[in-house]
Amino acid sequence: MRRRWPRHCRALTDRWLGWLPLGRAQRLLVLVSNAGATLARSQGGRLQEVQFLPADAEGWLQLDDAVKARPAAPVYLAVDSVDEAYRSEVLPRVRGADWREMTDRRLQQLLHQTPYRAALRQGRAPAVAAGEHHLFMGLTAPALLQPWLDVLRLRQTPLAGVWLTPVLAQVLLRRLRIAHPAVLLVVAQGDDLRLSFFQGGWLRYARLAPRAAHASADPLADHAEQIERTRQALLAQRMLQRGEPLHVAVLDPLDCLGGLPQRLTQQPEVNCELIGRGQLLSRLKLSPDHLTQTGDLIFLSLLPSAPAAANLLPQDQRLPYLHHRLRRALAAASAVSLITGSLTAAALGLDAWRRTAAAATLQAQSAAAEAQLQRLLAASPAISELESVWRSHEAWQHVRTHMADPTQPLAAVAASIGEAPGVRLLNLQWRGPDGQAGPVIVLDAEISPFDGDYLAAHRHIDSLIRRLTAAGWRARLTRRPLDNDPGLTIQGDFAPGQGLHQAVFQLVIVKAENPA
Amino acid sequence: MIPPALQTPVARLALVLGGAFSLILAAWLWQRAATAEHQAASARLAEIRGRLALLPERLARLRNEGDPRAMLRARGFIGAADRLAWISALARLQAAMPLTQLAWQVEPSRPGALPGLTATAMQLDLAPMDPSRLRVWLDALDRQGVGVYSVDRCDWTPAAQTPRMQCRLIWWTWQDEADRS
Numbered sequence: 001m002r003r004r005w006p007r008h009c010r011a012l013t014d015r016w017l018g019w020l021p022l023g024r025a026q027r028l029l030v031l032v033s034n035a036g037a038t039l040a041r042s043q044g045g046r047l048q049e050v051q052f053l054p055a056d057a058e059g060w061l062q063l064d065d066a067v068k069a070r071p072a073a074p075v076y077l078a079v080d081s082v083d084e085a086y087r088s089e090v091l092p093r094v095r096g097a098d099w100r101e102m103t104d105r106r107l108q109q110l111l112h113q114t115p116y117r118a119a120l121r122q123g124r125a126p127a128v129a130a131g132e133h134h135l136f137m138g139l140t141a142p143a144l145l146q147p148w149l150d151v152l153r154l155r156q157t158p159l160a161g162v163w164l165t166p167v168l169a170q171v172l173l174r175r176l177r178i179a180h181p182a183v184l185l186v187v188a189q190g191d192d193l194r195l196s197f198f199q200g201g202w203l204r205y206a207r208l209a210p211r212a213a214h215a216s217a218d219p220l221a222d223h224a225e226q227i228e229r230t231r232q233a234l235l236a237q238r239m240l241q242r243g244e245p246l247h248v249a250v251l252d253p254l255d256c257l258g259g260l261p262q263r264l265t266q267q268p269e270v271n272c273e274l275i276g277r278g279q280l281l282s283r284l285k286l287s288p289d290h291l292t293q294t295g296d297l298i299f300l301s302l303l304p305s306a307p308a309a310a311n312l313l314p315q316d317q318r319l320p321y322l323h324h325r326l327r328r329a330l331a332a333a334s335a336v337s338l339i340t341g342s343l344t345a346a347a348l349g350l351d352a353w354r355r356t357a358a359a360a361t362l363q364a365q366s367a368a369a370e371a372q373l374q375r376l377l378a379a380s381p382a383i384s385e386l387e388s389v390w391r392s393h394e395a396w397q398h399v400r401t402h403m404a405d406p407t408q409p410l411a412a413v414a415a416s417i418g419e420a421p422g423v424r425l426l427n428l429q430w431r432g433p434d435g436q437a438g439p440v441i442v443l444d445a446e447i448s449p450f451d452g453d454y455l456a457a458h459r460h461i462d463s464l465i466r467r468l469t470a471a472g473w474r475a476r477l478t479r480r481p482l483d484n485d486p487g488l489t490i491q492g493d494f495a496p497g498q499g500l501h502q503a504v505f506q507l508v509i510v511k512a513e514n515p516a
Numbered sequence: 517m518i519p520p521a522l523q524t525p526v527a528r529l530a531l532v533l534g535g536a537f538s539l540i541l542a543a544w545l546w547q548r549a550a551t552a553e554h555q556a557a558s559a560r561l562a563e564i565r566g567r568l569a570l571l572p573e574r575l576a577r578l579r580n581e582g583d584p585r586a587m588l589r590a591r592g593f594i595g596a597a598d599r600l601a602w603i604s605a606l607a608r609l610q611a612a613m614p615l616t617q618l619a620w621q622v623e624p625s626r627p628g629a630l631p632g633l634t635a636t637a638m639q640l641d642l643a644p645m646d647p648s649r650l651r652v653w654l655d656a657l658d659r660q661g662v663g664v665y666s667v668d669r670c671d672w673t674p675a676a677q678t679p680r681m682q683c684r685l686i687w688w689t690w691q692d693e694a695d696r697s
Binding site for chain 2: 156320323326327330331333334337338340341342344345346347348349351352353355356358359360362363365366369370372373376385386387388389390391392393394395396398399402403404405406407408410411414424425426427428429430431432
């Protein structure tokens with residue numbers, strides 16, 4: 001036996017956590033007819049707490065009690081009435097605002113007397129180019145529905161919508177997997193018979209036929225009569241052609257209509273199929289208790305699957321349901337945020353705790369190592385000074401890397417230049433070692449005397465570089481007497497009296513790693 | 517304007533979002549502090565273990581080479597930068613080896629690359645001067661024993677009317693951080 005949450009715990013949970021979208025959504029399903037209303041609670045697709053409400057103040061009160069007991073549950077309402085209108089037309093295939101404008105206009109023309117109307121798309125019309133089948137339907141006499149709607153409006157109950165029973169029959173047809181080109185679905189509805197006609201799986205026509213006076217004595221005859229009347233009506237409206245096969249599917253939840261197909265043999269194009277109890281139980285989510293003589297509970301079980309486009313409820317009456325959807329969405333977002341935030345914070349907290357514990361371990365190890373180091377340093381006065389000695393040694397070694405003698409390189413380079421004729425030393429710069437780089441000498445000199453022969457000057461410099469290379473230096477010419485770069489502009493004036501020409505050049509010299 | 521039917525759910529969502537954000541922020545701050553603490557503890561342990569590992573090598577060096585600090589102190593390397601001593605040494609050199617030009621400029625001391633190390637730059641303008649004469653002059657400065665220096669740069673202009681050299685010396689001093697504090 002499944003354990004149930006104790007009642008007081010449930011109340012507590014509902015009060016503090018009722019806003020969380022936990023568990024499967026609950027819905028209240030109501031099917032209104034002339035005889036009253038059938039009310040059921042749907043949870044997880046199963047019908048529960050089925051009630052039959054009379055069409056009077058007592059029934060309205062019972063509905064009020066049910067709604068009051070579950071104020072957050074949305075209500076889905078179906079209507080089974082003779083005051084219905086259906087009109088099937090082929091209209092141009094358009095989308096969006098154009099479709100809404102077109103269908104609203106047509107609905108106003110066809111069903112101006114009622115606000116409970118809707119238009120359904122029903123597939124392409126092969127016979128008409130760019131055409132599409134439409135079914136316009138409406139509840140022509142809303143007075144049947146009004147008292148029930150007043151109860152819901154008073155309680156500000158979120159009303160999801162109002163649907164006609166034949167629309168649910170279309171859903172039923174698909175659940176039963178009946179796929180004939182022309183189908184007449186027959187369902188007993190209390191004292192009446194609901195006949196719905198489908199072409200290609202789309203609802204085209206429906207009627208609610210009152211039972212004849214002799215129906216209780218010979219229900220098969222009543223069924224056969226209504227089926228034939230409906231067939232004639234379809235022929236009259238040219239929805240069905242003479243000789244066109246018609247598949248009649250009759251719901252037989254109590255398996256008591258076994259002789260019906262034989263009653264319909266007069267018309268050879270009519271083919272009758274009985275949908276028995278076993279088939280209904282296997283295809284629909286209903287318990288055996290809910291399969292009664294009337295099809296109310298069958299239609300109620302299909303109400304949550306009703307197509308949204310067939311909702312007859314006017315837009316201005318849908319606000320409470322929209323708010324209901326938004327409330328659930330906000331509650332779901334709150335729940336997700338709460339869970340995500342908690343999990344993220346928990347993960348971060350766990351990591352922080354782990355790192356703190358690891359840091360404590362490391363600190364303990366550091367303390368132990370520090371103690372060991374202090375013990376060793378305290379063992380001897382010399383050792384206690386070891387750190388200071390080492391630091392002074394490191395500092396001294398660092399300074400020694402900067403020490404270099406400038407005089408010897410300067411003298412050596414000057415001597416090499418001095419031996420080269422025609423070169424006048426202007427300036428020698430020595431740069432001390434810097435990190436990995438060794439000392440560098442920058443030499444500025446000029447060819448003297450110079451008669452303007454730059455070519456000879458360059459050759460002279462080249463020979464000077466060779467002399468330095470032979471002496472164990474590596475020289476790089478960084479400034480020429482005349483830069484011969486084709487991308488540069490160079491100019492001069494060899495006219496007499498224009499001043500002495502100069503052939504100044506610069507070399508960067510370093511000690512060769514492998515002297516030649 | 518939020519419809520009355522939605523005010524409570526919206527307020528609840530805002531509260532939950534605020535609470536979740538605060539929770540995550542607090543946890544993140546805690547995690548960040550714990551990470552920093554862990555890194556500091558890890559670095560401290562690595563440093564101590566490094567010192568322990570180097571202890572035998574340093575002990576061996578101490579046994580082999582002895583304590584260099586007395587020598588370094590005598591040379592003027594250990595201790596505070598003594599600018600007056602350096603400048604006085606220049607004056608004594610000028611008296612012993614007169615130059616027609618001996619201009620000096622001492623720059624502000626700056627920290628060296630190692631803890632406790634200080635570098636003080638001194639610009640010298642010497643004339644008449646050439647490399648061989650500079651060697652003699654620097655040897656005489658060494659004999660003054662007023663400190664430890666290195667030559668950073670020397671510019672020699674032999675073509676001037678009076679050959680001159682402009683040199684930049686770096687005077688080095690070191691003080692143990694424990695002694696300074």
